[in-house]
Amino acid sequence: xxxxxxxxxxxxxxxxxxxxxxxxxxxxxxxxxxxxxxxxxxxxxxxxxxxxxxxxxxxxxxxxxxxxxxxxxxxxxxxxxxxxxxxxxxxxxxxxxxxxxxxxxxxxxxxxxxxxxxxxxxxxxxxxxxxxxxxxxxxxxxxxxxxxxxxx
Numbered sequence: 001x002x003x004x005x006x007x008x009x010x011x012x013x014x015x016x017x018x019x020x021x022x023x024x025x026x027x028x029x030x031x032x033x034x035x036x037x038x039x040x041x042x043x044x045x046x047x048x049x050x051x052x053x054x055x056x057x058x059x060x061x062x063x064x065x066x067x068x069x070x071x072x073x074x075x076x077x078x079x080x081x082x083x084x085x086x087x088x089x090x091x092x093x094x095x096x097x098x099x100x101x102x103x104x105x106x107x108x109x110x111x112x113x114x115x116x117x118x119x120x121x122x123x124x125x126x127x128x129x130x131x132x133x134x135x136x137x138x139x140x141x142x143x144x145x146x147x148x149x150x151x152x
Contacts, residue, residue, distance in 0.1 A: 003052075011052055019045050026145035035149045036075045039142065043067040046138050066142065074146060 003011070022045060025038030043066045050059035 002054075008052070015045050015049055015052065019049075023141070023145060027148050032078045032081065032149060033075065036071065036078050039074065039145055039149065040067055040071045042142060042145065043071060046142070049138075066139065070146075074149070078149075 019042060022038050022042035026035050026042060029035040029038060043062065047059040047062040047067070050056070050062060
């Protein structure tokens with residue numbers, strides 16, 4: 001989309017913050033069905049990012065493949081799970097949760113320092129021609145969220 005600078009920046013900030021909130025919903029919701037719906041919302045926002053970057057085919061492929069097939073399959077499987085077993089065995093903040101929080105926080109801090117210290121000008125111009133790399137990176141993040149959801 002060819003939008004004016006402030007509108008484009010506003011949409012980038014809005015979609016980015018929505019992706020972060022949706023990703024947190026995937027990981028933090030206790031109910032797996034709500035987590036699967038949150039994953040669907042994240043996948044829709046990713047496709048909106050592609051529309052904003054003038055990659056309409058990749059956006060449609062994202063919606064059809066990931067939102068239309070894989071997320072529907074995840075929701076279908078999760079709805080057949082027995083929820084009573086899951087909620088009976090649920091304990092808040094086990095030792096594994098603390099270790100996972102420590103690992104995820106350290107990865108988050110290291111990624112933030114790397115992102116802030118990197119000059120993105122040449123990387124953006126080289127990657128624009130090959131947007132499949134971007135899709136693979138974003139979909140791997142979505143896959144990590146699906147694995148965290150399946151762990152529940």
